[in-house]
Amino acid sequence: MHGLGNSYIYVDMFKETLLEEELPLLAIKVANPYTGVGSDGMILICPSEVAPVKMRVFNNDGSEAKNCGNGLRCVAKFAYEHGYVDSQTFQIETLGGLVEATVHLEKEQVQTVTVDMGLPRLERKSLPMVGNEQETVISETFIVNSEQLEVTAVSMGNPHAIFFVDNIQEAPVETLGPVIEKDPRFPEWVNVEFVEVVSTNELNFRVWERGSGVTQACGTGACAAVVAAILNGYSTKGQDVVVHLLGGDLTINWKEDGHVWMTGAAETICEGIFLRK
Numbered sequence: 709m710h711g712l713g714n715s716y717i718y719v720d721m722f723k724e725t726l727l728e729e730e731l732p733l734l735a736i737k738v739a740n741p742y743t744g745v746g747s748d749g750m751i752l753i754c755p756s757e758v759a760p761v762k763m764r765v766f767n768n769d770g771s772e773a774k775n776c777g778n779g780l781r782c783v784a785k786f787a788y789e790h791g792y793v794d795s796q797t798f799q800i801e802t803l804g805g806l807v808e809a810t811v812h813l814e815k816e817q818v819q820t821v822t823v824d825m826g827l828p829r830l831e832r833k834s835l836p837m838v839g840n841e842q843e844t845v846i847s848e849t850f851i852v853n854s855e856q857l858e859v860t861a862v863s864m865g866n867p868h869a870i871f872f873v874d875n876i877q878e879a880p881v882e883t884l885g886p887v888i889e890k891d892p893r894f895p896e897w898v899n900v901e902f903v904e905v906v907s908t909n910e911l912n913f914r915v916w917e918r919g920s921g922v923t924q925a926c927g928t929g930a931c932a933a934v935v936a937a938i939l940n941g942y943s944t945k946g947q948d949v950v951v952h953l954l955g956g957d958l959t960i961n962w963k964e965d966g967h968v969w970m971t972g973a974a975e976t977i978c979e980g981i982f983l984r985k
Protein backbone atom coordinates (compact mmCIF):
# COMPACT_ATOMS: atom_id res chain seq x y z
CA MET A 709 0.00 0.00 0.00
CA HIS A 710 1.09 3.58 -0.33
CA GLY A 711 0.18 7.00 1.01
CA LEU A 712 1.20 9.57 -1.62
CA GLY A 713 3.92 7.26 -2.92
CA ASN A 714 5.34 6.49 0.55
CA SER A 715 5.08 2.73 0.13
CA TYR A 716 5.34 -0.08 2.65
CA ILE A 717 4.79 -3.81 2.47
CA TYR A 718 1.94 -4.41 4.94
CA VAL A 719 1.80 -7.74 6.75
CA ASP A 720 -1.53 -8.85 8.21
CA MET A 721 -0.48 -10.12 11.64
CA PHE A 722 -4.08 -11.18 12.35
CA LYS A 723 -3.21 -14.06 9.99
CA GLU A 724 0.61 -14.34 9.96
CA THR A 725 3.11 -15.33 12.62
CA LEU A 726 6.60 -13.85 12.47
CA LEU A 727 9.44 -14.18 14.94
CA GLU A 728 10.48 -10.94 16.64
CA GLU A 729 14.14 -11.49 15.79
CA GLU A 730 13.47 -11.90 12.05
CA LEU A 731 11.60 -8.59 11.63
CA PRO A 732 14.51 -6.19 10.88
CA LEU A 733 16.01 -8.47 8.22
CA LEU A 734 12.59 -9.23 6.72
CA ALA A 735 11.97 -5.48 6.36
CA ILE A 736 15.29 -5.06 4.54
CA LYS A 737 14.48 -8.03 2.28
CA VAL A 738 10.94 -7.09 1.25
CA ALA A 739 11.96 -3.46 0.72
CA ASN A 740 14.79 -4.35 -1.67
CA PRO A 741 13.63 -3.31 -5.19
CA TYR A 742 15.82 -5.90 -6.96
CA THR A 743 15.53 -9.04 -4.85
CA GLY A 744 12.38 -8.21 -2.86
CA VAL A 745 9.22 -6.25 -3.62
CA GLY A 746 10.64 -2.74 -3.26
CA SER A 747 9.32 -0.22 -0.73
CA ASP A 748 10.26 2.36 1.89
CA GLY A 749 9.94 -0.35 4.54
CA MET A 750 7.54 -2.83 6.16
CA ILE A 751 4.50 -2.24 8.34
CA LEU A 752 2.86 -4.87 10.55
CA ILE A 753 -0.91 -4.66 11.11
CA CYS A 754 -1.26 -6.38 14.48
CA PRO A 755 -3.95 -7.29 17.01
CA SER A 756 -3.88 -4.99 20.05
CA GLU A 757 -5.02 -5.23 23.65
CA VAL A 758 -5.99 -1.56 23.85
CA ALA A 759 -7.38 -0.79 20.36
CA PRO A 760 -8.88 -2.72 17.44
CA VAL A 761 -5.52 -2.68 15.68
CA LYS A 762 -1.85 -1.87 16.25
CA MET A 763 0.77 -0.59 13.76
CA ARG A 764 4.48 -1.42 13.85
CA VAL A 765 6.76 0.37 11.36
CA PHE A 766 10.14 -0.74 10.02
CA ASN A 767 12.24 1.49 7.78
CA ASN A 768 13.99 -0.08 4.79
CA ASP A 769 17.27 -0.28 6.77
CA GLY A 770 15.50 -2.56 9.30
CA SER A 771 15.22 0.04 12.08
CA GLU A 772 11.89 0.30 13.89
CA ALA A 773 10.15 3.69 14.15
CA LYS A 774 7.52 4.76 16.65
CA ASN A 775 5.16 6.43 14.21
CA CYS A 776 4.30 6.81 10.51
CA GLY A 777 1.60 9.15 9.25
CA ASN A 778 1.21 7.64 5.78
CA GLY A 779 1.30 4.19 7.38
CA LEU A 780 -1.52 5.08 9.78
CA ARG A 781 -3.82 6.03 6.90
CA CYS A 782 -3.03 2.78 5.07
CA VAL A 783 -3.48 0.68 8.23
CA ALA A 784 -6.84 2.39 8.79
CA LYS A 785 -7.92 1.58 5.21
CA PHE A 786 -6.78 -2.04 5.53
CA ALA A 787 -8.43 -2.55 8.94
CA TYR A 788 -11.73 -1.11 7.74
CA GLU A 789 -11.83 -2.94 4.40
CA HIS A 790 -10.85 -6.27 6.00
CA GLY A 791 -13.52 -6.00 8.70
CA TYR A 792 -11.13 -5.64 11.68
CA VAL A 793 -13.15 -2.62 12.84
CA ASP A 794 -16.89 -2.06 12.85
CA SER A 795 -17.11 1.73 12.64
CA GLN A 796 -15.59 4.44 10.47
CA THR A 797 -13.82 6.03 13.44
CA PHE A 798 -11.53 3.88 15.57
CA GLN A 799 -8.27 3.89 17.50
CA ILE A 800 -4.91 2.58 16.31
CA GLU A 801 -2.13 1.70 18.75
CA THR A 802 1.40 2.78 17.79
CA LEU A 803 4.67 2.55 19.73
CA GLY A 804 4.19 6.31 20.24
CA GLY A 805 0.69 5.92 21.79
CA LEU A 806 -2.94 5.73 20.66
CA VAL A 807 -4.30 7.74 17.73
CA GLU A 808 -7.80 8.05 16.31
CA ALA A 809 -8.52 7.52 12.60
CA THR A 810 -11.65 8.20 10.54
CA VAL A 811 -12.00 6.61 7.11
CA HIS A 812 -13.87 8.41 4.31
CA LEU A 813 -15.64 6.14 1.82
CA GLU A 814 -16.58 6.15 -1.84
CA LYS A 815 -18.54 3.10 -3.02
CA GLU A 816 -17.60 1.16 0.16
CA GLN A 817 -13.86 1.71 -0.49
CA VAL A 818 -11.72 3.92 1.72
CA GLN A 819 -10.36 6.82 -0.35
CA THR A 820 -8.99 9.16 2.27
CA VAL A 821 -8.37 8.99 6.00
CA THR A 822 -8.24 11.65 8.71
CA VAL A 823 -6.00 10.94 11.69
CA ASP A 824 -5.81 12.82 14.99
CA MET A 825 -2.02 12.64 15.30
CA GLY A 826 -2.12 13.94 18.88
CA LEU A 827 0.04 16.57 20.53
CA PRO A 828 3.42 17.49 19.04
CA ARG A 829 6.25 17.41 21.59
CA LEU A 830 8.79 20.17 21.44
CA GLU A 831 11.26 19.70 24.31
CA ARG A 832 14.72 18.45 23.34
CA LYS A 833 14.29 15.29 25.44
CA SER A 834 11.30 14.20 23.33
CA LEU A 835 13.35 14.09 20.10
CA PRO A 836 15.87 13.43 21.63
CA MET A 837 18.31 16.25 20.87
CA VAL A 838 21.35 17.03 22.99
CA GLY A 839 21.22 20.11 25.26
CA ASN A 840 18.92 21.30 28.02
CA GLU A 841 16.24 18.58 28.17
CA GLN A 842 13.31 20.94 28.80
CA GLU A 843 14.22 23.52 26.16
CA THR A 844 12.43 23.80 22.82
CA VAL A 845 14.32 24.14 19.53
CA ILE A 846 12.77 26.88 17.41
CA SER A 847 14.87 28.43 14.69
CA GLU A 848 18.11 27.50 16.44
CA THR A 849 21.44 27.99 14.68
CA PHE A 850 22.66 24.64 13.32
CA ILE A 851 26.03 24.46 11.59
CA VAL A 852 26.59 21.47 9.35
CA ASN A 853 29.31 20.96 6.72
CA SER A 854 30.38 24.59 7.39
CA GLU A 855 26.91 25.81 6.39
CA GLN A 856 24.86 27.84 8.86
CA LEU A 857 21.22 26.72 8.93
CA GLU A 858 18.34 27.24 11.36
CA VAL A 859 16.55 24.21 12.76
CA THR A 860 13.16 23.75 14.38
CA ALA A 861 12.75 20.36 16.06
CA VAL A 862 9.38 18.64 16.52
CA SER A 863 8.45 15.16 17.72
CA MET A 864 5.27 13.60 16.33
CA GLY A 865 6.07 10.40 18.22
CA ASN A 866 9.14 10.26 15.95
CA PRO A 867 11.78 13.00 15.57
CA HIS A 868 11.84 15.69 12.87
CA ALA A 869 14.37 18.45 12.13
CA ILE A 870 12.79 21.15 9.97
CA PHE A 871 14.73 23.66 7.88
CA PHE A 872 12.95 26.50 6.04
CA VAL A 873 14.31 27.25 2.56
CA ASP A 874 13.61 29.97 -0.03
CA ASN A 875 13.27 27.57 -2.96
CA ILE A 876 12.27 23.93 -2.52
CA GLN A 877 13.80 22.97 -5.89
CA GLU A 878 17.24 23.89 -4.52
CA ALA A 879 16.83 22.25 -1.09
CA PRO A 880 19.89 20.12 -0.22
CA VAL A 881 17.81 17.00 0.49
CA GLU A 882 20.26 14.44 -0.84
CA THR A 883 23.45 16.21 0.23
CA LEU A 884 22.71 17.50 3.75
CA GLY A 885 19.79 15.12 4.46
CA PRO A 886 21.95 12.05 5.18
CA VAL A 887 24.50 14.11 7.13
CA ILE A 888 21.90 15.72 9.42
CA GLU A 889 20.04 12.38 9.80
CA LYS A 890 23.03 10.90 11.65
CA ASP A 891 24.35 14.08 13.28
CA PRO A 892 25.45 13.32 16.87
CA ARG A 893 23.21 16.12 18.14
CA PHE A 894 20.38 13.64 17.45
CA PRO A 895 21.40 10.51 19.38
CA GLU A 896 18.55 8.42 17.88
CA TRP A 897 19.01 10.03 14.47
CA VAL A 898 16.33 12.21 12.89
CA ASN A 899 13.99 12.68 9.91
CA VAL A 900 15.12 15.75 7.95
CA GLU A 901 12.61 18.05 6.26
CA PHE A 902 13.11 21.08 4.01
CA VAL A 903 10.11 23.40 3.77
CA GLU A 904 9.31 26.38 1.56
CA VAL A 905 6.52 28.64 2.77
CA VAL A 906 4.19 29.47 -0.15
CA SER A 907 1.56 31.25 1.94
CA THR A 908 0.00 31.03 5.41
CA ASN A 909 -1.89 27.91 4.33
CA GLU A 910 0.43 26.29 1.80
CA LEU A 911 3.88 24.69 2.15
CA ASN A 912 6.22 22.92 -0.26
CA PHE A 913 7.99 19.99 1.38
CA ARG A 914 10.83 17.51 0.74
CA VAL A 915 12.11 14.86 3.10
CA TRP A 916 15.13 12.71 3.85
CA GLU A 917 13.65 10.02 6.11
CA ARG A 918 15.61 8.45 8.92
CA GLY A 919 16.29 4.85 7.93
CA SER A 920 14.83 5.15 4.41
CA GLY A 921 16.39 8.17 2.64
CA VAL A 922 14.43 10.23 0.11
CA THR A 923 10.76 9.25 0.05
CA GLN A 924 7.81 10.65 -1.90
CA ALA A 925 6.03 11.72 1.28
CA CYS A 926 6.19 11.65 5.07
CA GLY A 927 2.96 12.12 7.03
CA THR A 928 4.51 12.77 10.43
CA GLY A 929 7.01 15.06 8.68
CA ALA A 930 4.20 17.09 7.08
CA CYS A 931 2.56 17.46 10.52
CA ALA A 932 5.90 18.53 12.03
CA ALA A 933 6.42 21.02 9.17
CA VAL A 934 3.08 22.72 9.85
CA VAL A 935 3.82 22.86 13.59
CA ALA A 936 7.24 24.37 12.80
CA ALA A 937 5.70 26.90 10.38
CA ILE A 938 3.28 28.05 13.09
CA LEU A 939 6.01 28.19 15.77
CA ASN A 940 8.04 30.40 13.41
CA GLY A 941 5.12 32.74 12.69
CA TYR A 942 4.53 31.68 9.07
CA SER A 943 1.03 30.38 9.75
CA THR A 944 -1.54 30.19 12.54
CA LYS A 945 -3.25 27.45 14.53
CA GLY A 946 -6.75 26.27 13.67
CA GLN A 947 -6.57 26.56 9.87
CA ASP A 948 -6.08 23.92 7.19
CA VAL A 949 -2.58 24.01 5.72
CA VAL A 950 -2.00 22.17 2.43
CA VAL A 951 1.42 20.53 2.29
CA HIS A 952 2.69 19.72 -1.22
CA LEU A 953 4.88 16.61 -1.10
CA LEU A 954 6.55 14.87 -4.06
CA GLY A 955 3.76 12.25 -4.11
CA GLY A 956 0.78 14.58 -3.60
CA ASP A 957 -0.92 16.77 -1.01
CA LEU A 958 -1.78 16.39 2.67
CA THR A 959 -4.08 18.69 4.61
CA ILE A 960 -2.83 19.39 8.12
CA ASN A 961 -4.51 21.39 10.89
CA TRP A 962 -2.82 22.16 14.23
CA LYS A 963 -5.97 22.89 16.21
CA GLU A 964 -6.34 25.28 19.15
CA ASP A 965 -6.63 22.29 21.55
CA GLY A 966 -3.07 21.32 20.59
CA HIS A 967 -3.89 18.24 18.49
CA VAL A 968 -2.56 17.92 14.94
CA TRP A 969 -4.98 16.50 12.35
CA MET A 970 -3.87 14.99 9.06
CA THR A 971 -6.07 14.11 6.06
CA GLY A 972 -4.89 12.36 2.91
CA ALA A 973 -5.14 9.42 0.56
CA ALA A 974 -4.39 5.74 1.18
CA GLU A 975 -4.10 3.26 -1.68
CA THR A 976 -3.70 -0.48 -2.15
CA ILE A 977 -1.25 -1.54 -4.88
CA CYS A 978 -1.57 -5.34 -4.77
CA GLU A 979 -1.88 -8.28 -2.38
CA GLY A 980 0.30 -11.38 -2.53
CA ILE A 981 2.63 -13.91 -0.98
CA PHE A 982 6.29 -13.16 -0.17
CA LEU A 983 8.48 -16.26 -0.24
CA ARG A 984 10.86 -16.17 2.72
CA LYS A 985 14.16 -17.93 2.16
Ligand SMILES: N[C@@H](CCC[C@H](N)C(=O)O)C(=O)O
Nearest residue numbers: 773776777778866926927928
Ligand atom coordinates in the same frame (compact mmCIF):
# COMPACT_ATOMS: atom_id res chain seq x y z
N1 LIG B 1 7.10 7.72 6.34
C1 LIG B 1 6.67 7.95 7.63
C2 LIG B 1 7.66 7.94 8.76
C3 LIG B 1 8.38 6.57 8.86
C4 LIG B 1 9.34 6.48 10.03
C5 LIG B 1 10.51 7.43 9.97
N2 LIG B 1 11.38 7.18 8.87
C6 LIG B 1 11.30 7.34 11.30
O1 LIG B 1 12.30 6.62 11.39
O2 LIG B 1 10.89 8.00 12.26
C7 LIG B 1 5.52 8.92 7.77
O3 LIG B 1 4.70 8.96 6.83
O4 LIG B 1 5.34 9.54 8.82
